Amino acid sequence: MTPRDASDADGSRWSDLDRPPLNATALRRALVREGGLWSEVEVVQRIGSTNSELVTRASEGKAGEGAVLVAEEQTSGRGRLDRRWTAPPRSGLFFSVLLRPSEVPVARWGWLPLLTGVAVATGLARAAGVDTALKWPNDLLVTVGGEERKAGGILAERAGEDAVVIGVGINVTLRADELPVPQAGSLALAGAVNTDRDPLLRAVLRSLEEWYGRWRSAGGDPAVSGLQEAYAAGCATLGREVRAELPGDRSVVGEAVAVDGDGRLVIATREGVQEPVGAGDIVHVRPA
Incomplete structure (x- = not known):
């Protein structure tokens, strides 16, 4: 079944007036421009996974760099380690982008x-007025009632030899009784001053265009582009006791120091060893 553009959906798109549909035409007008990164913006009403769909299109030569695919609802949304990502229709921002950083060595693509x-x-700080912290490597955290909660996630997947598809999911207007797990959060629950998804999506994509351009111009160098410093400044994982669950039932416990x-997380273990972790499931260990 071919995904339909949300602008072509029937009257059911107005079933929740607190959650109006995205304006696909206005988004294209605002984001697609000569010389810019974003080449096309498509909004679909319902899809399994924007990442899976865009990876398929890229592999078949049906999508170029700067393609953006947005879904009002994902039925098979997923994060790292194949975890499910569920949310009510039009309650968040669920989108994927296709990037082809050909001038950047593949070894540095892990920074994407x-x-x-x-x-x-x-982008969210500018448009929603809410502070978002980063949990290494891919979670977006907000504060709800003094407690850190996950409000979003990022998933990067290779699409052939020369492309990467990056998926983003952000809970925007989810209410407490709609959260998939008690530890989840949303921008609304974190006190966002703006939960209108159109300007939020524009702000996030413009910010992504800016950072991607800076990183690409520096040949992917995280220090020269300022990316490494910016990530460290916003990373809630640094300075904490963490446990990294690694492949092969191995774990590393210690303080995340850098x-x-x-792009690897450096953990100072209790044995005095600094061990870089390139892949793993990070648990923030709270002090007793």
């Missing part, structure tokens, strides 16, 4: 999800 985190946090030049 971290770059996206910085861009999303920067994010190195390869």
